[in-house]
Amino acid sequence: MTDLLNVENLTVRFEVKRGGMFGKKAHLYAVDDVSFTVKRGETLAIVGESGSGKTTAALAVARLQDAYKGRVELDGDDILPMEGEALRQVRQKVQFIFQDPYSSLNPRKRAQDIVQEPLDSLSDKSKAEKEKIVAGLFEAVGLRPEQMRLFAHQFSGGQRQRIGIARALATQPELIICDEPVSALDVAVQAQILNLLRKLQKDMGLTFLFISHDLGVVQHMSDAIAVMYMGKVVEHASRLDLFGNPKHPYTQALLSAVPTVDRTKRAEQKRILIPGDPPDPVNLPKGCRFAGRCPVAQDKCLGEEPALVDDGKGHRVACHFA
Amino acid sequence: MSPLLTVENLRIELTTRDGVAPVIDDLSLSLNAGETLSFVGESGCGKSMTALALMGLLPEKIGRVAAGKIIFDGEDITHASPARLREIRGNDISMIFQEPMTSLNPVFSVGEQIAEAIRAHQNLPRKAAWNKAVELLDAVRIPNPKGRAGDYPFQMSGGQRQRAMIAMALACEPKLLIADEPTTALDVTVQAQIFDLLTDLQKQSGAAIILITHDMGAVAEMARDVIVMYAGRKAEYGPVDAIIEHPRHPYTQGLISCVPHIVSDMTEERHDLVEVPGIVPSLKDFGRDECLFASRCQHRTEECMSKRPVEKHFDNNQIADCWHAEEL
Numbered sequence: 299m300t301d302l303l304n305v306e307n308l309t310v311r312f313e314v315k316r317g318g319m320f321g322k323k324a325h326l327y328a329v330d331d332v333s334f335t336v337k338r339g340e341t342l343a344i345v346g347e348s349g350s351g352k353t354t355a356a357l358a359v360a361r362l363q364d365a366y367k368g369r370v371e372l373d374g375d376d377i378l379p380m381e382g383e384a385l386r387q388v389r390q391k392v393q394f395i396f397q398d399p400y401s402s403l404n405p406r407k408r409a410q411d412i413v414q415e416p417l418d419s420l421s422d423k424s425k426a427e428k429e430k431i432v433a434g435l436f437e438a439v440g441l442r443p444e445q446m447r448l449f450a451h452q453f454s455g456g457q458r459q460r461i462g463i464a465r466a467l468a469t470q471p472e473l474i475i476c477d478e479p480v481s482a483l484d485v486a487v488q489a490q491i492l493n494l495l496r497k498l499q500k501d502m503g504l505t506f507l508f509i510s511h512d513l514g515v516v517q518h519m520s521d522a523i524a525v526m527y528m529g530k531v532v533e534h535a536s537r538l539d540l541f542g543n544p545k546h547p548y549t550q551a552l553l554s555a556v557p558t559v560d561r562t563k564r565a566e567q568k569r570i571l572i573p574g575d576p577p578d579p580v581n582l583p584k585g586c587r588f589a590g591r592c593p594v595a596q597d598k599c600l601g602e603e604p605a606l607v608d609d610g611k612g613h614r615v616a617c618h619f620a
Numbered sequence: 621m622s623p624l625l626t627v628e629n630l631r632i633e634l635t636t637r638d639g640v641a642p643v644i645d646d647l648s649l650s651l652n653a654g655e656t657l658s659f660v661g662e663s664g665c666g667k668s669m670t671a672l673a674l675m676g677l678l679p680e681k682i683g684r685v686a687a688g689k690i691i692f693d694g695e696d697i698t699h700a701s702p703a704r705l706r707e708i709r710g711n712d713i714s715m716i717f718q719e720p721m722t723s724l725n726p727v728f729s730v731g732e733q734i735a736e737a738i739r740a741h742q743n744l745p746r747k748a749a750w751n752k753a754v755e756l757l758d759a760v761r762i763p764n765p766k767g768r769a770g771d772y773p774f775q776m777s778g779g780q781r782q783r784a785m786i787a788m789a790l791a792c793e794p795k796l797l798i799a800d801e802p803t804t805a806l807d808v809t810v811q812a813q814i815f816d817l818l819t820d821l822q823k824q825s826g827a828a829i830i831l832i833t834h835d836m837g838a839v840a841e842m843a844r845d846v847i848v849m850y851a852g853r854k855a856e857y858g859p860v861d862a863i864i865e866h867p868r869h870p871y872t873q874g875l876i877s878c879v880p881h882i883v884s885d886m887t888e889e890r891h892d893l894v895e896v897p898g899i900v901p902s903l904k905d906f907g908r909d910e911c912l913f914a915s916r917c918q919h920r921t922e923e924c925m926s927k928r929p930v931e932k933h934f935d936n937n938q939i940a941d942c943w944h945a946e947e948l
Contacts (some may be wrong), residue, residue, distance in 0.1 A: 348778075454899050477731040485834055486896035493892045496895035511807060518880030518890055541886055555812035556882055557837030559864050563884040564840070571816065572809055574763070575777050610704035
């Protein structure tokens with residue numbers, strides 16, 4: 299299968315001031331030299347803890363955040379330098395489902411207008427066509443036609459997220475970025491939304507970039523996974539490889555930290571505790587960013603930053619000792 | 621040995637615009653010292669309300685204990701005076717809240733806030749209380765506790781703030797610690813640290829813990845007994861392992877199977893998750909004489925719609941409030 303999205307050396311940095319008004323300017327590299335690919339029709343999950351840069355990377359891919367450097371190729375075209383009409387065309391192909399269904403819907407608009415808005419601003423379709431599309435979308439995400447005229451506050455959390463999904467589907471995008479689409483929902487409702495997303499993917503051949511910190515959800519949804527730590531991808535592998543044979547010590551610690559109901563799994567796994575907190579993102583250590591908390595770190599890790607290396611079978615790890 | 625905490629047929633009513641609604645309806649439980657009991661359920665099922673009732677912190681004029689008893693250490697605290705409750709709170713029962721960001725006071729350093737709790741209950745002089753606060757921060761594994769005690773909450777990470785909250789809750793060596801979603805706002809690796817810390821502290825102090833959560837995985841790791849709550853009523857109560865092995869209530873089954881879990885034998889094939897259709901009923905429907913889960917349940921029969929289910933006891937101490945518990 300071909301790659302729909304190919305991100306190369308993407309870097310996003312923010313300017314921060316240290317030490318008052320005349321303090322020295324410093325840069326915080328939220329996403330630092332990150333590369334990953336997503337195959338057409340598949341799901342790549344980006345996992346990591348808060349502050350690891352996963353959402354920033356996704357925003358940069360959607361051109362909602364300016365990148366400092368790198369390439370984001372969609373269907374072979376680099377979309378980072380695009381502007382004006384070309385960018386408007388690209389926006390039709392990349393849509394976003396946001397985390398919080400309570401704050402990402404306009405409270406003054408009716409549900410049908412919220413779903414229609416991307417069509418109004420990005421396409422040149424006629425009014426009748428647009429209405430037909432919106433009605434079809436409501437059915438596709440499991441909402442009733444009479445609910446089209448309601449306002450956002452009249453829906454439950456799960457229904458609101460369905461509206462958010464319908465809105466993302468409106469322009470028939472090729473890539474949908476789901477930024478923690480279920481983390482604000484109750485567990486029983488989560489299952490409904492996850493099943494819906496998988497069904498839509500199968501029916502419409504969608505490609506997902508799925509951002510999440512919940513590894514249970516990630517293993518259920520994804521075909522491949524990129525693990526981020528402090529702005530870097532530390533491991534990138536297929537689903538079975540990553541969960542069955544995690545190679546980076548951070549991934550191992552992350553997987554072992556997830557509480558599980560499976561008794562055999564709980565018995566066989568020892569929790570790998572990583573002490574302390576992540577380093578200061580403005581003053582990053584020289585070597586591996588995980589070295590300070592890593593249970594197997596050696597002198598080499600402190601001085602030399604490991605590169606993301608492919609093992610020949612598509613399992614990529616950034617660790618000197620993997 | 622008599623249990624540390626016994627709750628008998630507790631009923632808590634909230635006054636709402638639509639009338640009086642029982643947010644906790646006929647809840648009984650018992651908890652021994654040194655043990656952990658967990659409450660699970662979706663939001664709006666009355667988990668946090670139970671915790672507030674135990675602390676005597678029900679919203680004034682809106683919530684009240686309508687029936688039943690909460691017996692803590694041999695004393696019925698449902699009718700205790702506000703002064704007596706103030707003595708118990710923080711001293712014998714203390715609580716860790718969900719949001720470490722919003723439940724700490726932003727204008728006092730964490731050391732002062734912990735010392736305040738100590739001075740309120742133990743009559744120690746300022747200096748001694750401060751020193752004790754530093755010791756507590758050390759006990760919850762905050763590096764360089766002497767220096768960090770002077771930090772304000774915004775200077776700490778989420779995990780450190782939650783550890784400061786735990787230090788505060790432990791300040792007076794409570795006999796019962798209520799943790800209301802203590803790790804929901806935190807990352808998994810930090811969650812693992814906090815769970816480890818709680819287990820260690822429990823071993824040292826012999827305190828009982830009530831853990832409120834929506835995560836069955838967390839329950840399996842932390843607790844011995846679990847109460848599954850639904851719409852203010854107990855759905856299922858019993859030992860965690862037995863309930864995860866064989867849940868007898870359809871809601872418990874739904875809660876376990878609707879979450880994608882990481883399992884040891886992972887395959888390429890992934891089945892659809894089990895959906896529990898619909899949502900929790902609204903408060904005004906809480907008091908009805910029927911199974912409140914019936915509208916979302918695939919096993920529902922006539923009986924479920926017309927009568928509230930009675931408790932069914934099983935040999936392994938499992939109790940399920942479902943008309944069809946034996947068949948499931």
